Amino acid sequence: MNSILNDREQRFNQILKISGYFRLPVLCGRTNFPGPEKNNGLTEKAFLALTETIQATFGAAAVYQNELGGADGQSIVMALVLDSLTAKKMAVKIEEDHLLGRMFDIDVYDEQGFPLGREALRKKPRKCLICGQEAKLCTRAQRHSVAEVRQAMAFLVKSYEESKKYYV
Numbered sequence: 001m002n003s004i005l006n007d008r009e010q011r012f013n014q015i016l017k018i019s020g021y022f023r024l025p026v027l028c029g030r031t032n033f034p035g036p037e038k039n040n041g042l043t044e045k046a047f048l049a050l051t052e053t054i055q056a057t058f059g060a061a062a063v064y065q066n067e068l069g070g071a072d073g074q075s076i077v078m079a080l081v082l083d084s085l086t087a088k089k090m091a092v093k094i095e096e097d098h099l100l101g102r103m104f105d106i107d108v109y110d111e112q113g114f115p116l117g118r119e120a121l122r123k124k125p126r127k128c129l130i131c132g133q134e135a136k137l138c139t140r141a142q143r144h145s146v147a148e149v150r151q152a153m154a155f156l157v158k159s160y161e162e163s164k165k166y167y168v
């Protein structure tokens with residue numbers, strides 16, 4: 001777990017560096033997955049879908065883009081010529097509308113490197129993948145087993161792949 005924490009801290013330092021350098025809002029997209037194995041077949045597929053969506057949505061506004069890896073999982077980082085609140089709105093829309101949205105974590109930091117919360121948009125907290133209650137509370141109370149959450153995510157990824165077949 002130590003390397004996960006280290007990589008998380010490194011990623012945050014990177015984000016601060018990028019926002020300090022460009023003086024622009026910074027977006028950081030990741031997949032969330034329970035347990036220590038953050039790099040696996042499921043997160044790879046979800047990350048690919050995430051980067052596709054982020055590029056389609058934010059690519060035109062990005063002056064910088066990079067992908068970071070590590071024990072904490074992959075992440076895509078962009079510096080954006082966009083108002084940070086607008087960027088956060090667009091990010092939340094992806095989290096809510098995309099079939100894999102509940103596996104996505106898209107953070108937006110303002111020009112000073114402060115993260116924007118969902119509260120800034122008067123948005124409700126994120127819902128749990130399994131029971132639909134507030135996700136944070138389920139995590140804190142460890143209401144669902146890691147295996148149960150993984151299974152739900154595997155099902156999501158499968159549905160996503162099925163849905164894509166009809167659009168090629």
Ligand SMILES: [Zn+2]
Pocket residue numbers: 128129130131132133138143144
């Ligand atoms: Zn739950």
